[in-house]
Amino acid sequence: MSNVTTDPTVTVCASDASAGPVHEVLRSKTVTLGESTQVRRLLPSLDRRMVGAWCFVDHYGPDEIARAPGMQVAPHPHIGLQTVSWLLDGEVHHRDSLGSDVVIRPGELGLMTAGQGIAHSEQSPDPHAPYLHGAQLWVALPDEHRTTAPRFEHHRDLPVLDGPGMRATVLLGDVDGARSAGRVHTPLVGVDVELAAGADVRLPLEADFEHAVLTVSGSPEIGDDAVDGLAPGLDVGALLYLGGGRRELRLRAETASRFLLLGGTPFAEELVMWWNFVGRTGEEIAEARTAWQAEIAGGDGPFGAVRGYEGDPLTAPELPPTPLRPRGRAARKT
Numbered sequence: 001m002s003n004v005t006t007d008p009t010v011t012v013c014a015s016d017a018s019a020g021p022v023h024e025v026l027r028s029k030t031v032t033l034g035e036s037t038q039v040r041r042l043l044p045s046l047d048r049r050m051v052g053a054w055c056f057v058d059h060y061g062p063d064e065i066a067r068a069p070g071m072q073v074a075p076h077p078h079i080g081l082q083t084v085s086w087l088l089d090g091e092v093h094h095r096d097s098l099g100s101d102v103v104i105r106p107g108e109l110g111l112m113t114a115g116q117g118i119a120h121s122e123q124s125p126d127p128h129a130p131y132l133h134g135a136q137l138w139v140a141l142p143d144e145h146r147t148t149a150p151r152f153e154h155h156r157d158l159p160v161l162d163g164p165g166m167r168a169t170v171l172l173g174d175v176d177g178a179r180s181a182g183r184v185h186t187p188l189v190g191v192d193v194e195l196a197a198g199a200d201v202r203l204p205l206e207a208d209f210e211h212a213v214l215t216v217s218g219s220p221e222i223g224d225d226a227v228d229g230l231a232p233g234l235d236v237g238a239l240l241y242l243g244g245g246r247r248e249l250r251l252r253a254e255t256a257s258r259f260l261l262l263g264g265t266p267f268a269e270e271l272v273m274w275w276n277f278v279g280r281t282g283e284e285i286a287e288a289r290t291a292w293q294a295e296i297a298g299g300d301g302p303f304g305a306v307r308g309y310e311g312d313p314l315t316a317p318e319l320p321p322t323p324l325r326p327r328g329r330a331a332r333k334t
């Protein structure tokens with residue numbers, strides 16, 4: 001059943017607008033990764049930086065890659081976060097500095113906990129499936145767990161809630177008693193919901209959580225009749241922020257639709273997010289960057305080599321000229 005938080009660092013602030021239900025549609029921005037891969041970035045955005053501990057949401061594809069290299073991300077470091085790899089079509093070959101060497105396929109969860117430091121590469125295998133479609137998500141680690149030892153989990157058998165018109169796969173957390181084995185460090189939930197054409201169903205939620213939805217196909221209508229009614233169909237490329245205080249959602253779909261539901265206890269700590277690092281101060285981020293640059297120049301360091309990857313690791317970008325400052329979960333009103 002659901003995990004009720006007792007963590008004093010993660011609390012709902014009574015004056016926070018997100019304590020109650022809202023309908024806030026946030027548009028994605030298109031970001032080019034590497035040579036050519038385009039992704040829709042839904043978090044962080046100008047208006048909202050986090051949903052629970054979810055601090056980064058990229059949705060990519062479906063892309064036709066039959067005669068293309070597909071995803072080719074060279075070894076790069078992370079600290080202070082978990083990466084969640086979720087595929088809707090195709091596959092991704094994950095290697096990391098712990099020695100993990102696995103292919104992640106649709107329906108399987110790749111969960112990498114960076115903690116104090118890890119490096120990994122992500123590639124479409126050769127040969128690969130003709131289409132690539134998925135989501136790359138990050139979860140911020142709370143202060144008391146953010147320097148934990150790195151680990152990688154590959155869960156091939158996730159709990160599924162199957163009912164008339166709906167199939168929901170629980171990536172992380174718990175829905176209606178179906179709990180993912182993925183290890184998390186704050187109360188949160190991640191669900192892949194598939195609705196059949198004509199579906200009109202309900203999904204229970206944790207009232208303590210804030211939630212958001214991104215559509216990966218179709219145009220689901222989402223809301224709660226008792227609270228605010230159904231929002232118009234949510235198209236691909238937008239994030240619907242739902243706020244908190246909801247015990248359930250009504251889900252309707254005229255055509256087959258699929259979306260990811262992300263939620264969690266509002267994250268009270270302020271973060272510094274830069275490149276692939278999540279920290280608390282600009283100095284800490286600069287130290288991580290220096291350590292990575294020293295490692296790729298041949299030195300020892302906290303991240304480690306990604307064995308089996310052929311090619312050079314990524315070089316960190318230059319730090320911005322202005323200091324990196326911690327920021328909260330919502331846009332700062334000044």
Ligand code: MN
Nearest residue numbers: 076078083120
């Ligand atoms: Mn990464």
